[in-house]
Amino acid sequence: MDPRDHTLYAVCLDLGDTIVDEDTEINDKTGTTNRAELVPGMADLLHDLRERGFRLALVADSRPATPTNVLSQHQLLDLFQTMAISEVVGVSKPDPRMFTTALSALGIDRDRYRSVMMVGNNLPRDIAGANRLGLVSVFFHWNDRRRAVPVTAEEAPDFTVTCAAELRGLLAGYEPRR
Numbered sequence: 373m374d375p376r377d378h379t380l381y382a383v384c385l386d387l388g389d390t391i392v393d394e395d396t397e398i399n400d401k402t403g404t405t406n407r408a409e410l411v412p413g414m415a416d417l418l419h420d421l422r423e424r425g426f427r428l429a430l431v432a433d434s435r436p437a438t439p440t441n442v443l444s445q446h447q448l449l450d451l452f453q454t455m456a457i458s459e460v461v462g463v464s465k466p467d468p469r470m471f472t473t474a475l476s477a478l479g480i481d482r483d484r485y486r487s488v489m490m491v492g493n494n495l496p497r498d499i500a501g502a503n504r505l506g507l508v509s510v511f512f513h514w515n516d517r518r519r520a521v522p523v524t525a526e527e528a529p530d531f532t533v534t535c536a537a538e539l540r541g542l543l544a545g546y547e548p549r550r
Contacts (some may be wrong), residue, residue, distance in 0.1 A: 379481050379487060386492035387432035390512045392442050405438040407445055411514060413536030415446055422451045425548035429474035430455040433464045454478055467500030471541035487549060489537065494518050495527040503514060512539065
């Protein structure tokens with residue numbers, strides 16, 4: 373697949389170890405993350421994508437307040453048009469409802485799923501879930517916290533990047549589709 377041949381309706385992103393460095397999370401007694409630092413370069417990338425006209429969705433297995441807390445801390449919350457949060461949706465990735473909740477909120481029909489990108493750090497959850505729906509899957513392998521070798525064909529990503537700069541380079545070949 374050549375990324376220069378594609379336009380995208382949206383970019384969906386996971387939160388932990390994709391936008392946020394999980395090693396820096398400060399959690400309360402309920403497990404909600406109150407503060408965390410970002411993966412290097414991610415804030416600039418997200419701002420750039422919105423400026424270019426991409427629609428952004430967060431698709432995360434998380435406590436309900438965690439994304440709001442962390443994204444607000446870094447003035448990123450308003451960059452996302454929608455968030456599908458596991459404890460709100462009632463299922464976790466790779467359940468297709470996590471992805472379809474976000475895509476439905478963005479008004480993206482099933483026949484357009486191949487023009488949606490999912491970026492995440494977890495092969496069985498993010499990548500397999502995205503592949504089952506026909507999304508463009510990007511494995512964000514910036515640390516070794518999770519397994520990096522696919523066990524099944526469903527876990528094989530369309531692309532692998534190791535940092536925000538590589539993701540920026542990949543996305544440079546795409547244009548937003550309205």
